[in-house]
Amino acid sequence: MVTRDDVIRTLEGVRDPELGGNIVELGMVTDVDVAGTSVEVGIALTIAECPLRNQIENDTRRRVEAMPGVDDVAVRTTAMTRKQRAGLMSVARARARESAEATQVSPTTRVIAIGSGKGGVGKSSISVNVAVTIAQAGFRVGLLDADIWGFSTPRMLGVEDRLEADPDTKLIVPVDAQGVKLVSTGLIIETEETALMWRGLMLSKALEQFLKQVEWGDLDYLIIDLPPGTGDIQMALTRMLPQAEMVVVTTPQRAAQKVAVRVADMARRSHMPIVGVIENMAGLACDCGRAHHVFGVGGGAELAADLGVPLIGSIPLDPEVVPGGDLGMPVVTSEARSPAANAIREIGDRLVELVPPAELETCTGRIAKILTELEEMPA
Ligand SMILES: Nc1ncnc2c1ncn2[C@@H]1O[C@H](COP(=O)(O)OP(=O)(O)OP(=O)(O)O)[C@@H](O)[C@H]1O
Ligand SMILES: [Mg+2]
Known part of the structure; x- marks a missing residue:
């Protein structure tokens, strides 16, 4: 009730x-x-x-x-x-x-956090590709890598630069990565040893720095790549960015839904609305003419129905995704019309419809x- x-x-x-x-x-x-x-x-x-x-x-x-x-x-x-x-x-x-x-995030910026219950379901791949595809559509897009220890966005976007401060404002200037303004701990850390130092830092403090001391400028969208599961980061986010909304990523595997529901539940208890569900790693279309449903079928639709939110889209397993991420060339940037790239482009359009940019x-x-x-x- x-x-x-x-x-x-x-x-x-x-x-x-x-x-x-x-x-x-x-x-x-x-x-x-x-x-x-x-x-x-x-x-x-x-x-x-x-x-x-x-x-x-x-x-x-x-x-x-x-x-x-x-x-x-x-x-x-x-x-x-x-x-x-x-x-x-x-x-x-x-x-x-x-x-x-x-x-430093403008109140007119739409904030979309990409979360999941389980790790490894494709949050970072989706965050990166969705950010790039929305930027390609002409919107001003930022990407905040909130996976403070497990960052992967710099590699996925092929960024070698490091973050620097603006000498006048003293604020950190995001790195331009394929048209997206990127901030990640991966752009600060030089070596594995410095990575260890960061482990001592409170996660929510790091997120706070990224929100308060980065010159985000006027963005239409800020996409946030969350670490897996529920926790400090999600809580800190709702406190600092009340306009944040969440997209839940899940695989088609039915057993994964229980974990995904937990993230959604946490979001709701902190009054963060859920925009919808993205299903990733759905059936792999094979040259043999059949689709191989490696991770099962129907999990995305089921979770969306459970949560009473739209299924924003379903991304098939696609061999193009992995090398794209490893080589810093997200699938949506490649000329080849790979099945995953097509699905992600549609998801980008759908997200802009569901969460329209501020007037x-x-x-x-x-x-x-x-x-x-x-x-x-x-x-
Ligand atoms: N649709 C897909 N087809 C094929 N491979 C994929 C697909 N989506 C993601 N992958 C691959 O799966 C692996 C995990 O993806 P990713 O790192 O994006 O997941 P994640 O949810 O961010 O993980 P973590 O919880 O560790 O942050 C990566 O190697 C990525 O390239
Ligand atoms: Mg990730």
Whole structure:
């Protein structure tokens, strides 16, 4: 059973892209009604008509719809009263003061974390290829390798460079890897010995550094390659990036589903919505004309149905994936139309549909400008 409190916690993940805060703390949620599996949410916008309206409405609908036990969602929007605007202004001002503390990830950036219950199911291969394919489609994409010890993205993207700090801002500048802004511990560590030093570092601290001290710039998407399983990193992520959403990767093997469900459950308990499931290592098409289902059949669809989320796509086992990753040439960059590359390109398109990029056009441009306009606005 969904409760009003559950819905409110979920709404804390919806951000006003301009003011940076979430719609609950900004006092924009006027009411929440839960009747069985139907939820109605009232939202007060600063100004009745603005381009952000669609984004806030869509985010609200998507997030609430993704909650287990919710079938329909109605979102009603109204314009704020003078009193509501005054409340919003004080919260927004406080946030503007605190924003030096916040992460360097823009509130308009869509954050998609790629997770799984088991290791070795293809999270990193998918993160890298999806990041590259979305970048090829013209979006500004970052890739954060949150597998602090087990990093593999630099090798997969063929990066030799090391991370350096911007002399002016002192922030770390991501490395450009095939059109994607990449940050990974693998871009800091020189030798196995330095790798050992990093083991002493708290994982969540390393992630925090990557979010607060990296010059991410204006990105449309930040893809996060998670380490396997549930744990510190996932928790730290929801705390620091409330806009993060999760994609769960699984193999078609039915027995793998129980472990995958655990990750999804953890995501939900920390109010991170699940965008959908990607099945990897599905049937291998053979020249002999048959498909070999090495890891079984149907696990992805089953997990998606269990979680009540879409199956975003299914990637076949494909001999092109392994050398592509080893040689730093992700399959989606190769000319050859390999089956995995085709599936990943479709997954990229589907992800952009499911998690559309934030509207670039905003009502008034900058926070300061918004605040002034609100102040001048008649009751
Ligand atoms: N569709 C595929 N076809 C063939 N090989 C694949 C496919 N997907 C991934 N692989 C291979 O499987 C291995 C594991 O993939 P990857 O490192 O991406 O998994 P992971 O989930 O990130 O692992 P870890 O949990 O260790 O981080 C790699 O060698 C990769 O090249
Ligand atoms: Mg990995």
